[in-house]
Amino acid sequence: MANLQSHIHANLLQPGFEFETIFQPNRKQESAFRFRARHINGRRAPKVILCDDARVQPGKICDVRVRNVRKPESRQRGYIEVEFLRQRGFQLDEKIYVEPLQLRKLQALLESGMNILLDGPQGSGKTVLSRKVAEALGMHYVFFNCSAIFEATDFLATLQIRASETGQAETVWMPTDILRALEAAHARPSERYLIFLDEFNRCREMARNGIMPALDSTRKLYNPITGSMLHIPPNVMWIAAINNGSQFTGTTHVDPAQMDRFAPLKMGYPPAEEENRLLAAKYPRASRREIDRIVRAANAIRQDDGLQVDLSMRATEEACLLLEHPNFADVPNDVLPDILKSSFCGRFLGRWDDETTDAGMIWQSIVRTLEI
Numbered sequence: 001m002a003n004l005q006s007h008i009h010a011n012l013l014q015p016g017f018e019f020e021t022i023f024q025p026n027r028k029q030e031s032a033f034r035f036r037a038r039h040i041n042g043r044r045a046p047k048v049i050l051c052d053d054a055r056v057q058p059g060k061i062c063d064v065r066v067r068n069v070r071k072p073e074s075r076q077r078g079y080i081e082v083e084f085l086r087q088r089g090f091q092l093d094e095k096i097y098v099e100p101l102q103l104r105k106l107q108a109l110l111e112s113g114m115n116i117l118l119d120g121p122q123g124s125g126k127t128v129l130s131r132k133v134a135e136a137l138g139m140h141y142v143f144f145n146c147s148a149i150f151e152a153t154d155f156l157a158t159l160q161i162r163a164s165e166t167g168q169a170e171t172v173w174m175p176t177d178i179l180r181a182l183e184a185a186h187a188r189p190s191e192r193y194l195i196f197l198d199e200f201n202r203c204r205e206m207a208r209n210g211i212m213p214a215l216d217s218t219r220k221l222y223n224p225i226t227g228s229m230l231h232i233p234p235n236v237m238w239i240a241a242i243n244n245g246s247q248f249t250g251t252t253h254v255d256p257a258q259m260d261r262f263a264p265l266k267m268g269y270p271p272a273e274e275e276n277r278l279l280a281a282k283y284p285r286a287s288r289r290e291i292d293r294i295v296r297a298a299n300a301i302r303q304d305d306g307l308q309v310d311l312s313m314r315a316t317e318e319a320c321l322l323l324e325h326p327n328f329a330d331v332p333n334d335v336l337p338d339i340l341k342s343s344f345c346g347r348f349l350g351r352w353d354d355e356t357t358d359a360g361m362i363w364q365s366i367v368r369t370l371e372i
């Protein structure tokens with residue numbers, strides 16, 4: 001047994017060798033490595049394994065590669081320094097659908113630590129996905145809506161007027177959730193933070209320039225409270241979301257240099273069978289047959305080239321919510337058409353009974369699809 005062990009270890013202690021392990025935060029304050037592990041493929045390692053990669057999820061299996069084997073030196077124990085390769089078992093919860101190829105891309109991008117830009121029509125799951133990613137990776141989640149940003153400094157702090165103790169008006173800097181998260185990330189290097197910049201193209205274009213250095217290799221942001229540059233630690237990752245297209249009139253142009261700081265990921269609506277599954281799980285009292293009619297009507301609208309409109313999953317959810325409500329349980333005739341007049345047509349310009357408007361054309365599509 002002793003021989004077998006030593007044979008295995010001799011082979012392992014070579015740079016380039018890959019194995020799986022589980023890290024824990026390294027409690028040694030003065031150490032240059034945030035994480036430590038004790039096992040190599042489930043066997044006890046001859047030396048402690050150390051890693052300082054911010055992508056490590058403590059307590060979960062990951063793959064690593066030996067970078068260096070340090071022999072014991074005077075008063076210092078030997079250790080195995082490894083390079084982080086990937087976290088095992090990345091799995092989003094089943095309440096979110098992501099197209100399988102996009103999911104592979106997402107996982108690879110998350111592993112690389114790159115900034116990700118979710119681009120998709122309204123109600124296609126961008127905001128929900130960002131939250132699920134943080135859950136799946138055990139990260140602190142910071143939601144930040146960019147539509148309230150007017151100045152470049154607003155990302156980290158805003159000036160507010162309040163009454164002082166003597167009743168005089170005074171101006172104070174209020175830190176934003178981003179600043180609080182960055183400070184927490186500095187204070188707790190073994191924990192990870194996902195900052196989600198929602199509605200990224202709904203803030204003033206010039207103001208958005210303020211966050212550019214945070215998103216490239218500079219990884220710094222001007223902190224108006226201290227008047228100095230704040231370093232973005234490696235345990236912070238950025239995901240942003242935009243609605244891209246001329247129909248989104250409240251948006252501003254994200255210029256190519258701003259775009260270039262992100263790896264884009266296109267989101268679309270789930271295919272019919274997946275939307276059926278998601279809605280049935282969320283609205284268990286709604287009949288499957290009626291959910292299917294809602295999804296068929298929605299997809300006919302989304303896929304109609306003449307209409308050129310996006311119909312949010314919020315619309316199909318709203319129709320299911322009404323349908324399963326006790327208020328509609330005793331309506332004797334088919335109540336769905338009436339629900340869709342508000343939940344679908346009501347989201348667009350015009351009236352359901354005016355065929356010259358978007359709402360009217362959508363109603364016509366519903367009539368054709370459901371043979372009303």
Ligand SMILES: Nc1ncnc2c1ncn2[C@@H]1O[C@H](COP(=O)(O)OP(=O)(O)OP(=O)(O)O)[C@@H](O)[C@H]1O
Pocket residue numbers: 095096097098120121122123124125126127128129241242243269270278313314317
């Ligand atoms: N792919 C999806 N999987 C599961 N649920 C989804 C998906 N897409 C949308 N939904 C549902 O639709 C609703 C809206 O989703 P979400 O807020 O994430 O949309 P969004 O893409 O961020 O939209 P917007 O561009 O308007 O901000 C959520 O309640 C969610 O339940």
Ligand SMILES: [Mg+2]
Pocket residue numbers: 126127128198199241
């Ligand atoms: Mg959103």
